[in-house]
Amino acid sequence: MTISSLHRLGLAAWLPGLALVTSCASTGGFPTGWGEITLAPGDTGTCLSTPCRVYFQMPPGEGKYLVTANEVKVGDFPAGQTVMLGGFFETNAIKLPGTQVPPTYVYIYGQGGSSAGIP
Numbered sequence: 001m002t003i004s005s006l007h008r009l010g011l012a013a014w015l016p017g018l019a020l021v022t023s024c025a026s027t028g029g030f031p032t033g034w035g036e037i038t039l040a041p042g043d044t045g046t047c048l049s050t051p052c053r054v055y056f057q058m059p060p061g062e063g064k065y066l067v068t069a070n071e072v073k074v075g076d077f078p079a080g081q082t083v084m085l086g087g088f089f090e091t092n093a094i095k096l097p098g099t100q101v102p103p104t105y106v107y108i109y110g111q112g113g114s115s116a117g118i119p
Helices: 003-023
Strands: 036-039 044-047 052-057 064-069 072-078 082-088 092-095 104-108
Touching (some): 036 104, 052 092, 052 104, 072 082
Parallel strands (some): 036 052
Antiparallel strands (some): 064 092, 092 104
16 A cells, blocks of 8 residues: 555545534534543544543532433532543543533544554
């Protein structure tokens, strides 16, 4: 394979995932990170490494919020804090069920154990 065909192959693999993430409703920013990323409610972020340490800015309020990633419980975290949700190996939809807080999306580039950069 030539470098040009590798580039096209890498781009072809990356674009569908980007389209998936950007097609999701977003009300926030678009942060990008390598190794780690900090997201706020409504963000659509991209992390360019696998795994990616994901931090989340909890919304204001009192008590704790339940946080899920792809509908799996991550934990209960205190309102108003920036918390570490963990090391993510795949794209996730982060939600706070039972609230009006907008979902947050994080696209993990190179899912499946590869941390190769964008071609």
